Amino acid sequence: MSTLLQTILDGPEKGALREFLQQLRQQGKTYWLRNDILQVFYDSCRCFPEREAFIPHASLAKLLDTTQEIILEAESACFVLRPKIASQTAVRLTTNLDLEPITIPELLDIRDRLVNHYNPQEGDIFEIDFHPFYDYSPLIRDNKQIGKGVQFLNRYLSSKLFQDPAQWLASLYKFLRLHHYNGTQLLINERITNQFQLLEQVKEALLFLDAYGAKEPYTNFRFELQVLGIEAGWGNTAGRIRESLELLEALLDAPDHQTLEALLSRIPMMFxxxxxxxxxxxxxxxxxxxxxxxxxxxxxxxxxxxxxxxxxxxxxxxxxxxxxxxxxxxxxxxxxxxxxxxxxxxxxxxxxxxxxxxxxxxxxxxxxxxxxxxxxxxxxxxxxxxxxxxxxxxxxxxxxxxxxxxxxxxxxxxxxxxxxxxxxxxxxxxxxxxALEKSKYLFSNLYWQDLESQYHFSLQFTxxxxxxxxxxxxxxxxxxxxxxxPDSVGQYESYKCFTMPGLYHVVDGIELFSPKxxxxxxxVNEAVFFPFSRTADRLAGDRRRLEELLFSLEDPLQVQGYLADPRKRPLFSMARLDRIKNLTGLVEIFAQSPALQEVCNLIVVAGKLRPEDSDDPEERSEIEKMYRLIEQYHLQGKVRWLGVRLSKADTGEVYRVIADHQGVFVQPALFEAFGLTILEAMVSGLPTFATRFGGPLEIIQDKVNGFYINPTQGPETADSLLEFVQKCEHYPDYWHQLSQAAIDRVYSAYTWKIHTTKLLSxxxxxxxxxxxxxxxxxxxxxxxxxxxxxxxxxxxxxxxxxxxxxx
The missing domain is CATH 3.40.50.2000 (Glycogen Phosphorylase B;)
Incomplete structure (x- = not known):
C-alpha cells in the first residue's frame, strides 16, 4: 500500500493529498482513526461535486480506505496502513512529501510521544516479542484460512507422517500407549512393543474381526483382542472397532490429513x-x-x-x-x-x-x-x-x-x-x-495510566x-x-502490535497465522429456546404471567413505564445496562423517531431500575441516562423498562411472547463479540436487527434472515426498523417469512451439538x-x-x- 501512496505522490493527486493533510491539521487533532479520516475526506469532497464523482476511481480514496491511523507530527504525518486483514505497515510522509518506512519500534515510540510518555534519556523501554517462539509451529499462509487451524494442522501432521514415517509413527505409537483411565490401559497394551508390531497386530485384529457381524458387542470378544494387544477404546461393536482399526491401518500405510483427523477424533482421551x-x-x-x-x-x-x-x-x-x-x-x-x-x-x-x-x-x-x-x-x-x-x-x-x-x-x-x-x-x-476489553475501550492501551485506577488494563492486557x-x-x-x-481490526489482531506507554512495547504480541x-x-439451549410456534411445549401459565409482565403489570419495583396502546408492534431488547450494550442508545433512537413511535412500542429488559441498587458505576450512569431520556423525550406510554432478573426458562418464554405479538428483536450494541441473545431471539422466531459491529455480521445474512444496523447512526437505524414494520403491514406474510428464515439459520449452524462435537475433536x-x-x-x-x-x-x-x- 505504500506503493499506492508513492503513486499518488508521483501523480496528479499529490495536491489533493497535501490539501487533505492540511484539513486534518486545521481540526486541531493529532491522532486520527479510520472512521474520522474517511468522514473528513468525504465531507470535503461533498463540497466539490466534481470531486465526489471521481471518488470511486481516486487513488487517494483507496489509500484512505485502508488507512487505520494518521498521526500528525510537527514535520511529518505517519500513516498506519492495513492493505489487507492481518497485515499492517507504517510509513512517514514528510512536509516535503518524501516517503520513509517506519519500523514497529519507531511507530510505538511515536505513539508514546503522542501521549507525552516518551523519554529517550531514560533508556529503551521493555519490548515483548513472541515472533521467535513460534518457530515450533507451521504457519498458515492464506489469511482466508485463519480460524481453520485444525484443518491446516491435520494436513501438516499427515505430511510429516509421510515425509518422515519412522519418527512420526514412533510418536503415534507412544501416543496411543499413553492412554489409560485410573490405571486401566486403553487402546494398546504391552504386547505391542513398537510401531512396526503395531501395524502387524492391527492387520491381525482386522482378520479376527471378519468372523463377527458388525453389530456384535465388544464384550463378546474383548479378551481375544487383548491377547492381540488391542485394549478397550476402539469401539463398542465389531463394526465400530473395524472402522477405527482400518483408519489406523490406513494412516500407518499411507497417511493423509482426513484419515488422521478421523482417527484422532475417535481416540478416547477426554474424560x-x-x-x-x-x-x-x-x-x-x-x-x-x-x-x-x-x-x-x-x-x-x-x-x-x-x-x-x-x-x-x-x-x-x-x-x-x-x-x-x-x-x-x-x-x-x-x-x-x-x-x-x-x-x-x-x-x-x-x-x-x-x-x-x-x-x-x-x-x-x-x-x-x-x-x-x-x-x-x-x-x-x-x-x-x-x-x-x-x-x-x-x-x-x-x-x-x-x-x-x-x-x-x-x-x-x-x-x-x-x-x-x-x-x-x-x-x-x-x-x-x-470479548477482549482492549477492543471495547478505545485507546485503552495508549491512555492506560489515566484509566488504571478504574480498569487496571496493565494487568488485563498482560x-x-x-x-x-x-x-x-x-x-x-x-x-x-x-x-x-477489511474496515475493522480484530480482537486478537489488536494484540499484534501496541504500546503501554511507560510500561512496555509489544512488537509482536500474537501470531495470527498460527494454526491454534x-x-x-x-x-442455543434448545430445551429452553425454541420457536414460538411450538405451542405444545409452552406452559400456558408462564405465557400468561410473562404476557402481563411485559405489557400491563403495574409494579414500581419491577417495571418503569406503561404502554398507552399495547396493540402496537413491540420492539424488544434485553441486555445489561452498560455503555457497550447501548440500550440507552436504542431508547434515544426510538425517541428521535416520531414515525416509529406511531407504529411501535419499545420494551427493554435491563437489570435494575434504581442507581442505588447497583455497585457498578457504569451501570448507575446508564440507569440515570435512561430516566433522563424518558423524561426529555416524553416517552411515557411508549416505553416499558423492566428491571427484573429472569430465570432462563422465563427468558426463553419472553422471546416467544414477543413473537406472539409479531414483534422485533433489536440488539443495538456498539460492539458485540458474538451475540448469544441474537441466536436466542432468532430461534424463538423473532425477526432480528443487530449491530454490524462484531459477531452478528457472521450470524445474520442481511435481509435474508435478519438485518444489520449501525447503532451510531440513529436516523438510519430508525428508518430500517420503520421500513420493516411498514412492509409487514402491507404484506402480512413478510413477518412470518423472516421469522422462519431466522429459525432455519440457527438450526443449520448454531447448535450445542455442533459446537461440542467440534470442540472435543x-x-x-x-x-x-x-x-x-x-x-x-x-x-x-x-x-x-x-x-x-x-x-x-x-x-x-x-x-x-x-x-x-x-x-
Missing part, C-alpha cells in the same frame, strides 16, 4: 474436563443480570451440559462402558462468602439436568475480608488469581480423583488461571475470550498476552473476532500436537512464565497492597 469462569456471580439461579455475569454464565453452563452428553456418547461408542467410565465436567469458579441470597457460597453445586457436571467454587484467600468476602469486579480481580490457581489445583485433584484432561479458560482471568493450571497438570489448554500465547488452541466464535474485517485459532461458534487433535511438539514449545512457555513473574505478578502485588490497605 475429565475443567471449564474456568472466575469473575462475577456464577450460579444457576439469582445471578443473571448481576454485574460481570451476563452471557458468560449461560454460555458455560450450556457448554458444560452439552460436553457431558457428547463425552458420554463418545465413551459409549468407544466401548468404554465395560470399564464403567463416566465423564466428569467441572466448572471452576470463585466462592463468594457474602453471597447475597445466591448459591455462590456453596463449594459444590450439581448442574441441573446432568449426571456429573459440577460447579466447584474455590474462595479467594482473605488478604482483606472486606474485599474478598464479596463480589469483586472483573477489573480488580487480578491479585487473587495466582493463589486461587494454587488452591484450585488441590480442590480439582480431590474432586476429580485425578488430573483433568483438558482445561478451558473463559475471559481474561479464566484464561490466565487455565494457563497456570495447565502448566501444573501438563495438559492441553484451550482459551475462549468471549494476562491476555500470557494466556493466548501459552494456549494450545484458541476457540473464537467468529472469524472477525480473530482478524476483523479455530472458529467454533456456540449454540479439536481437543484430541491438539492433544496429539501438544504431545509431539512439547519440547519445541518449552521455550515459548518459559518466555510466558517470565512475563508472568516479572511483569504481571509485581503489578498484581501492588494492587493487592491497595486492597489490603482498604483503598
Amino acid at each position: 475429565r474436563l475443567v471449564l474456568v469462569s472466575i469473575h462475577g456471580w456464577f450460579g444457576q439461579e439469582g445471578v443473571l443480570g448481576r454485574p460481570d455475569t451476563g452471557g458468560q454464565v449461560v454460555y458455560v453452563l450450556d457448554q458444560a451440559r452439552s460436553l457431558e452428553q457428547q463425552l458420554q456418547e463418545d465413551i459409549t461408542l468407544a466401548g468404554l462402558d465395560v470399564l464403567k467410565i463416566q465423564p466428569k465436567v467441572v466448572i471452576l469458579t470463585r466462592l463468594i462468602p457474602d453471597h447475597e441470597g445466591t448459591r455462590c457460597n456453596q463449594a459444590l453445586e450439581k448442574v441441573y439436568g446432568t449426571d456429573n457436571v459440577t460447579i466447584l467454587r474455590v474462595p479467594f484467600r482473605d488478604f482483606n475480608a472486606a474485599v474478598t468476602q464479596g463480589w469483586i469486579s472483573r477489573f480488580k480481580i487480578w491479585p487473587y488469581l495466582e493463589s486461587f490457581a494454587i488452591d484450585a489445583e488441590k480442590a480439582l485433584l480431590a474432586h476429580l480423583q485425578g488430573h483433568p484432561d483438558l482445561i478451558v479458560g473463559n475471559y481474561s482471568d479464566g484464561n490466565l488461571v487455565a494457563f497456570l493450571l495447565a502448566r501444573k497438570f501438563k495438559v492441553t489448554q484451550c482459551n475462549i475470550a468471549h 494476562a491476555d498476552l500470557i494466556a493466548m500465547n501459552a494456549a494450545n488452541f484458541i476457540v473464537s466464535s467468529t472469524y472477525q473476532e480473530i482478524i476483523g474485517m 485459532f479455530n472458529v467454533v461458534p456456540p449454540g 479439536l481437543s484430541r487433535i491438539y492433544g496429539f500436537w501438544n504431545y509431539v511438539s512439547r519440547e519445541e514449545r518449552e521455550d515459548m512457555l518459559r518466555y510466558v512464565e517470565s512475563l508472568f513473574y516479572l511483569l504481571y505478578k509485581p503489578r498484581a502485588q501492588a494492587l493487592l497492597n491497595q486492597h489490603t490497605q482498604g483503598l
